[in-house]
Amino acid sequence: MKYQSQKVALYYFAGALALFVAQVLFGTLLGTVVVAPNFLADLVPFNILRMIHTNALIVWLLMGFFGCAYYLIPEEAETELHSPKLAVIQFWLFLFGAAAAVVGYLFKIHEGREFLEQPLWIKLAIVVVALMFLYNVTMTVLKGRKTAITNILLLGLWGIAIFFLFSLYNPNNLVLDKMFWWWVVHLWVEGVWELVMASVLAFLMIKLTGVDREIVEKWLYVIVAMALFSGILGTGHHYYWIGTPAYWQWIGSVFSTLEVLPFFAMVVFTFYMVWKGGRSHPNKAALLWALGCSAFAFFGAGVWGFLHTLAPINYYTHGTQVTAAHGHLAFYGAYVMLNIAMFTYAMPLILKREPYNQLLNMWGFWITSGAVSFMTFALTFAGVVQTHLQRVMGMSFMDVQDQLQLFYQFRLGAGLFTLLGVLLIVWSLVVPGKAKQAAGYQAAE
Amino acid sequence: MSETLTKAAARNIFYGGTAFFFAVFVALTVHSVTKANAIAAANPITPGVAAGKHVWEKHSCVNCHTIMGEGAYFAPELGNVWIRFGGREDPDGARETLKAWMKSQPSGVEGRRQMPQFNLSESELDSLADFFKWTSEVDTQNWPPKVSG
Numbered sequence: 001m002k003y004q005s006q007k008v009a010l011y012y013f014a015g016a017l018a019l020f021v022a023q024v025l026f027g028t029l030l031g032t033v034v035v036a037p038n039f040l041a042d043l044v045p046f047n048i049l050r051m052i053h054t055n056a057l058i059v060w061l062l063m064g065f066f067g068c069a070y071y072l073i074p075e076e077a078e079t080e081l082h083s084p085k086l087a088v089i090q091f092w093l094f095l096f097g098a099a100a101a102v103v104g105y106l107f108k109i110h111e112g113r114e115f116l117e118q119p120l121w122i123k124l125a126i127v128v129v130a131l132m133f134l135y136n137v138t139m140t141v142l143k144g145r146k147t148a149i150t151n152i153l154l155l156g157l158w159g160i161a162i163f164f165l166f167s168l169y170n171p172n173n174l175v176l177d178k179m180f181w182w183w184v185v186h187l188w189v190e191g192v193w194e195l196v197m198a199s200v201l202a203f204l205m206i207k208l209t210g211v212d213r214e215i216v217e218k219w220l221y222v223i224v225a226m227a228l229f230s231g232i233l234g235t236g237h238h239y240y241w242i243g244t245p246a247y248w249q250w251i252g253s254v255f256s257t258l259e260v261l262p263f264f265a266m267v268v269f270t271f272y273m274v275w276k277g278g279r280s281h282p283n284k285a286a287l288l289w290a291l292g293c294s295a296f297a298f299f300g301a302g303v304w305g306f307l308h309t310l311a312p313i314n315y316y317t318h319g320t321q322v323t324a325a326h327g328h329l330a331f332y333g334a335y336v337m338l339n340i341a342m343f344t345y346a347m348p349l350i351l352k353r354e355p356y357n358q359l360l361n362m363w364g365f366w367i368t369s370g371a372v373s374f375m376t377f378a379l380t381f382a383g384v385v386q387t388h389l390q391r392v393m394g395m396s397f398m399d400v401q402d403q404l405q406l407f408y409q410f411r412l413g414a415g416l417f418t419l420l421g422v423l424l425i426v427w428s429l430v431v432p433g434k435a436k437q438a439a440g441y442q443a444a445e
Numbered sequence: 446m447s448e449t450l451t452k453a454a455a456r457n458i459f460y461g462g463t464a465f466f467f468a469v470f471v472a473l474t475v476h477s478v479t480k481a482n483a484i485a486a487a488n489p490i491t492p493g494v495a496a497g498k499h500v501w502e503k504h505s506c507v508n509c510h511t512i513m514g515e516g517a518y519f520a521p522e523l524g525n526v527w528i529r530f531g532g533r534e535d536p537d538g539a540r541e542t543l544k545a546w547m548k549s550q551p552s553g554v555e556g557r558r559q560m561p562q563f564n565l566s567e568s569e570l571d572s573l574a575d576f577f578k579w580t581s582e583v584d585t586q587n588w589p590p591k592v593s594g
Binding site for chain 2: 034036037038041042045046047048050051110111112113114117148170172173174175176177178179214217218221222224225228229232233235236239240241242243244245246247248249251315316318319320321323324390391392393394395396397398400401
């Protein structure tokens with residue numbers, strides 16, 4: 001850490017970790033309701049639990065991105081942050097908005113559209129928060145050094161704010177509503193969020209492997225080009241069955257298949273950089289998370305996305321547990337692991353705890369990754385059985401669900417292990433270790 | 446990576462290509478919007494349909510059910526519930542079935558997924574039925590494959 005203002009990232013990392021625990025906790029509650037449907041039924045219905053689960057995820061990932069940006073941008077731009085004070089105010093405003101939303105949800109105050117349940121005033125507050133953030137980081141970059149990493153990161157962050165504006169558009173025509181709902185949801189997670197992911201990974205590669213910036217940044221441009229060339233028209237894979245024209249079946253199938261490429265390129269990029277760099281950085285856990293991120297994103301977003309993205313297959317699998325399986329592994333691999341990689345890298349530097357014992361953090365990595373993988377397998381099998389019974393045989397939804405109980409029990413077990421793993425991760429990041437890591441490493445960034 | 450591709454070239458390909466693909470996407474979206482508007486012209490969105498969509502959102506039905514396959518996968522698909530309830534042959538019967546269903550929740554049966562009681566008024570129930578009827582008439586390229594949803 002070279003600049004004092006990078007410290008402000010710590011607020012965001014802490015807030016993100018707290019919401020991470022809340023997200024997984026509500027996930028296990030949902031998993032329990034699926035197995036034992038009367039659980040909480042009179043107190044908090046499934047739909048409310050689910051909006052807290054998904055919103056907590058989205059908010060903590062965004063909070064993590066903000067933190068990543070506040071840590072990364074001063075170091076890349078080689079200047080102090082434009083206004084650390086504004087960044088702190090922005091944090092509390094964002095946290096307040098998130099807390100107000102969750103409390104409101106418990107009292108059934110929401111706008112009801114999936115993922116965009118926030119009441120209008122909170123949506124507008126999010127826009128204000130985003131503008132405060134963009135002003136702060138953009139001013140920092142403008143007065144400092146401009147690198148490919150900051151360019152791509154800023155483009156991604158501006159894109160997040162701009163596409164969020166479509167959440168304010170809610171026409172009476174359900175077809176139009178759905179079309180532009182995807183302008184937020186798809187153009188975020190399969191578009192501009194990938195710019196954030198690739199640029200943060202590139203930053204970590206420079207820091208952890210010591211590979212020359214020119215090489216890393218060329219890879220970065222190639223990766224993000226692949227991501228957007230495939231991902232923008234890849235939106236078509238959501239336009240198959242919602243009242244939109246049939247040509248989207250061709251466009252969506254072709255381009256969303258190509259969406260696998262940037263994820264594959266990120267695997268090659270990260271592993272090749274580590275091999276080429278040959279540097280022994282003491283923060284082994286951060287490297288583990290960075291490599292895990294590209295690998296799990298490739299399987300979760302890439303392979304599991306491709307499984308059901310071709311229109312003739314999606315015709316049968318659309319809206320089954322196959323989608324749920326893909327969603328869980330993709331978010332975990334691409335965005336959860338990205339954030340934890342950055343937290344694991346930056347928090348010891350901010351807190352001046354390096355070099356420290358990372359055994360607990362690595363246990364957290366393996367337990368969480370194993371559990372989320374197992375959950376994904378359970379949901380995938382559930383989805384395949386569901387697809388056949390419901391979409392081929394024509395059995396009724398609830399009769400089919402009764403057939404899936406065993407998979408749901410496995411999923412709940414995996415969910416409990418996920419919670420355990422997450423608690424380990426948070427503990428390892430927040431609580432200082434007692435055992436110092438063996439001395440002998442040279443100081444590293 | 447090959448020496449023939451410089452960083453500046455990679456950057457230019459990224460920005461140029463992104464602008465191109467985004468322009469194509471916007472053009473196709475504009476075309477699809479005209480199609481979506483044509484759907485509403487052929488099958489008008491009455492005040493009842495609009496109010497029904499609002500009821501749908503007010504109670505966040507999508508966080509348990511799915512509609513056109515999008516939602517929470519915890520409860521049945523409702524994009525075609527109108528058809529499943531026999532609305533094509535007997536609209537009045539389907540409407541009454543839907544209302545009776547909504548009023549009878551939750552079932553309270555042990556081991557069954559519980560749908561809350563939303564205490565909808567008669568007009569809200571009618572609007573919801575209008576909304577489901579309208580939605581069932583959208584051309585979804587023959588999705589879902591079975592009436593089971």
